[in-house]
Each structure stands twice: as C-alpha cells, then as structure tokens.
Amino acid sequence: DGGITQSPKYLFRKEGQNVTLSCEQNLNHDAMYWYRQDPGQGLRLIYYSQIVNDFQKGDIAEGYSVSREKKESFPLTVTSAQKNPTAFYLCASSIFPGRGPNEQFFGPGTRLTVL
Amino acid sequence: AQSVSQHNHHVILSEAASLELGCNYSYGGTVNLFWYVQYPGQHLQLLLKYFSGDPLVKGIKGFEAEFIKSKFSFNLRKPSVQWSDTAEYFCAVNAGGTSYGKLTFGQGTILTVHP
Numbered sequence: 001d002g003g004i005t006q007s008p009k010y011l012f013r014k015e016g017q018n019v020t021l022s023c024e025q026n027l028n029h030d031a032m033y034w035y036r037q038d039p040g041q042g043l044r045l046i047y048y049s050q051i052v053n054d055f056q057k058g059d060i061a062e063g064y065s066v067s068r069e070k071k072e073s074f075p076l077t078v079t080s081a082q083k084n085p086t087a088f089y090l091c092a093s094s095i096f097p098g099r100g101p102n103e104q105f106f107g108p109g110t111r112l113t114v115l
Numbered sequence: 116a117q118s119v120s121q122h123n124h125h126v127i128l129s130e131a132a133s134l135e136l137g138c139n140y141s142y143g144g145t146v147n148l149f150w151y152v153q154y155p156g157q158h159l160q161l162l163l164k165y166f167s168g169d170p171l172v173k174g175i176k177g178f179e180a181e182f183i184k185s186k187f188s189f190n191l192r193k194p195s196v197q198w199s200d201t202a203e204y205f206c207a208v209n210a211g212g213t214s215y216g217k218l219t220f221g222q223g224t225i226l227t228v229h230p
Contacts, residue, residue: 103149
C-alpha cells in the first residue's frame with residue numbers, strides 16, 4: 001500500500017527545544033516537500049528536495065532545517081530559532097518535476113505544539 | 116513572485132445548493148492549476164487539475180473547474196452540494212516550465228454544507 005507517512009501525529013515540545021518531524025514515502029517519488037499550514041493562510045512551502053542529497057529553501061525556511069540522505073525520507077527539524085513553530089506540518093512528494101507537470105501527494109500531517 | 120487568491124474564506128450552503136469557489140492567480144506565463152480538498156481528519160487530496168487542452172476540467176465527486184486565461188482564474192464548481200462536501204478547499208498554481216515543481220497555494224476556503 002503506497003503512500004506517505006508522517007510521525008508522530010501530535011507532538012508537544014517546550015520552547016527552546018529543537019524537534020524533528022519524520023516523513024517517509026514508498027511511492028518511489030524523486031521530489032519531496034515540506035509545508036506549513038496555518039488557519040487562513042493556506043499552505044506555505046518551507047523546503048523542497050528534487051533528488052537525494054539536494055534541497056532548496058522555500059518561502060519560509062528561516063528556523064527550519066532538512067536533510068535528504070535517502071530517497072524515501074525527508075525529515076524536517078524545527079529549531080529554536082523558529083519564532084512561531086506551533087502549526088500543522090504537511091509533507092508531500094511527487095515525481096521528478098522535470099519529467100512533467102507536478103502533482104503532489106500529501107501525508108497526514110503532524111500537529112506541533114510548542115509550550 | 117506568483118500568488119494565488121481565494122476570495123471566500125468560509126462558505127455556508129444548504130444541501131442541493133450550487134457551489135462556486137473563486138481562485139485567481141498572478142502569473143503571466145504558462146501555468147498548471149490544481150484544486151485540493153481536505154476533509155475533516157483526512158489527508159489533503161487532489162480534486163482536479165489542469166495542465167493543457169480543454170479549459171473545463173472534471174474531477175472527482177462531481178466537481179469541475181474552468182480555466183479562464185484572460186481572467187487568470189480557475190474557479191471550482193459543483194451543481195448540487197452534499198453534506199459530505201464539507202471540507203476545506205485549496206487552489207494551487209505551478210508556474211509551467213519551472214524545473215522544480217513548486218506549488219503556490221491560496222489561503223483556502225472552508226465549505227460548510229448543512230443537511
């Protein structure tokens with residue numbers, strides 16, 4: 001059963017702590033993305049990666065970091081430098097964008113609350 | 116930079132009413148257009164997409180959208196809504212020809228359908 005998994009579903013952290021959100025896909029997709037969803041603001045792109053060992057900043061990358069060591073995995077670290085980290089985080093994947101129009105598939109999301 | 120605007124934040128309808136959700140984008144070149152839907156407690160999923168060809172596209176669950184290039188619009192329609200259509204709807208745009216498949220999302224429209 002192919003898809004994207006994100007864990008955990010809910011995450012609580014104290015202010016000042018770094019936290020890493022997991023994203024795994026078994027769709028054999030080349031590209032992966034991280035979005036942040038806030039009420040009334042839609043989805044905003046944090047980071048994206050087209051291939052392994054390569055990634056680029058999106059529109060709101062400050063205070064976040066990523067790695068892409070494996071095709072299947074694209075973890076996101078929310079650092080203590082992120083001023084307003086409480087949000088719903090969505091991971092997505094797609095075929096390599098250069099191969100055609102991009103349709104992204106989404107995971108179930110992780111709701112992060114920083115206390 | 117491209118942007119996407121959804122004019123209605125919250126739409127409330129009764130069952131069997133007709134639906135039209137507005138979406139406008141700002142980009143002068145070739146675009147790929149998407150509508151995604153997020154049902155309560157579920158993954159964000161693709162409702163329909165436009166890449167090229169017939170500007171009237173049909174999606175799942177009786178939804179359709181019309182691409183009007185001259186108006187930079189991609190409005191979503193359904194002739195008769197059901198209670199199960201209650202969800203949040205997102206319009207998204209990918210500037211065609213870009214190499215990385217970046218999607219820009221609108222702010223989202225919450226649709227509430229009363230039985």
